[in-house]
Amino acid sequence: MSGRCKVPVAVVAGTIVGVGGSQVAFAYELFDGCHYVTPTLKWKPALKSQTYLDEAQATAWAWTSTSTPISLTQASSGANVTLASGNWGSTEHDGYMRMNDGGPWYCGASGHWDQGTIAWLNTYYTDGYSSTKKKSVWVHEVGHSLGLAHSGEGAACSVIPIMAPETSDRYGRCSKSTPQTDDVNGINFLY
Amino acid sequence: MKRLILIAGVVAVTAFMLTWFVRPPADDTATGSRVSAPKDIEALSAGSAVVVIARPQGEPRVETVFNSPFMVQEFAVTERWKGDPPATLAVRMEGSPADNKDVSPQREYVLYLNPFEFERGVSTGQWWISGAGVDGIFVVDGDSALRIRHDPASPIKERQSIPSLRAAVGG
Ligand SMILES: [Zn+2]
Numbered sequence: 001m002s003g004r005c006k007v008p009v010a011v012v013a014g015t016i017v018g019v020g021g022s023q024v025a026f027a028y029e030l031f032d033g034c035h036y037v038t039p040t041l042k043w044k045p046a047l048k049s050q051t052y053l054d055e056a057q058a059t060a061w062a063w064t065s066t067s068t069p070i071s072l073t074q075a076s077s078g079a080n081v082t083l084a085s086g087n088w089g090s091t092e093h094d095g096y097m098r099m100n101d102g103g104p105w106y107c108g109a110s111g112h113w114d115q116g117t118i119a120w121l122n123t124y125y126t127d128g129y130s131s132t133k134k135k136s137v138w139v140h141e142v143g144h145s146l147g148l149a150h151s152g153e154g155a156a157c158s159v160i161p162i163m164a165p166e167t168s169d170r171y172g173r174c175s176k177s178t179p180q181t182d183d184v185n186g187i188n189f190l191y
Numbered sequence: 192m193k194r195l196i197l198i199a200g201v202v203a204v205t206a207f208m209l210t211w212f213v214r215p216p217a218d219d220t221a222t223g224s225r226v227s228a229p230k231d232i233e234a235l236s237a238g239s240a241v242v243v244i245a246r247p248q249g250e251p252r253v254e255t256v257f258n259s260p261f262m263v264q265e266f267a268v269t270e271r272w273k274g275d276p277p278a279t280l281a282v283r284m285e286g287s288p289a290d291n292k293d294v295s296p297q298r299e300y301v302l303y304l305n306p307f308e309f310e311r312g313v314s315t316g317q318w319w320i321s322g323a324g325v326d327g328i329f330v331v332d333g334d335s336a337l338r339i340r341h342d343p344a345s346p347i348k349e350r351q352s353i354p355s356l357r358a359a360v361g362g
Contacts, residue, residue, distance in 0.1 A: 092226050124311075166228050167226055
């Protein structure tokens with residue numbers, strides 16, 4: 001299982017699709033297929049400083065404006081997704097997705113998240129990032145919240161998804177900060 | 192006979208799909224965004240302030256960051272390959288001790304480390320495993336070492352000989 005490309009097999013709507021090479025990415029790879037029950041979602045900010053609010057709103061809009069059913073509306077209560085920023089230290093991760101209880105992801109019995117999720121920016125790194133680079137990390141983490149796994153690492157920039165796992169790759173090499181075709185296909189498969 | 196083969200095929204495909212869908216929760220690398228990743232063992236070595244062989248000692252403790260657990264485990268250094276670290280190192284790892292059962296005082300580990308910080312340039316006294324806590328920890332297994340964290344995205348080979356790891360450090 002080592003190497004730049006993940007296993008070149010995706011399970012899509014009950015069909016096994018074998019695909020080779022690095023030209024195709026796989027945002028279809030799911031966390032057990034786990035996702036929210038509805039694509040109509042509320043989000044709230046929980047920010048280290050208000051300087052991150054513009055990026056949080058831009059992140060919500062980046063998903064809402066895709067050709068998918070996803071709608072993320074800012075709300076002060078009942079949020080499904082929290083966009084949070086805080087200092088996790090020098091963990092070499094600039095973003096994390098966590099469940100509301102702080103734990104890593106796990107799926108409810110119904111195949112859906114049974115609690116809210118938190119899309120974190122690690123300010124140890126992101127305080128030094130441009131607005132667009134922050135958004136690249138946050139859109140990626142919210143992709144996890146919506147149910148997408150990593151995919152497309154090292155893919156050509158023309159097809160690399162926002163779910164590529166490394167910021168140096170997704171943003172540094174390919175300047176991606178919004179959902180790409182493969183991400184949109186993944187979401188439309190899930191919702 | 193053809194029907195039997197067909198049934199066996201369907202069963203195999205279904206079993207494969209089940210394993211795909213019910214694979215156990217992955218570690219944090221499944222949902223974190225990595226700043227970057229070393230492309231090979233030489234890059235991992237070059238990006239680490241310290242490379243040692245060390246053995247866990249004593250009970251781990253847990254520190255939480257935003258309700259997420261991090262385990263801090265003391266290691267006694269038995270060989271220094273790079274840097275001049277103290278005799279014991281407090282190594283910080285993602286997850287609780289239950290998530291890190293593959294770290295055992297019965298075994299020795301090749302560790303690629305950097306000082307762990309919350310504030311740039313200010314050491315906490317703890318060490319972080321290079322390669323996002325994933326790539327830079329190998330368990331010693333005879334003449335070779337096996338990477339114990341299984342990030343499928345990692346380009347670092349899972350099993351390597353001790354001499355080749357040592358050679359990649361240089362010096
Ligand atoms: Zn991620």
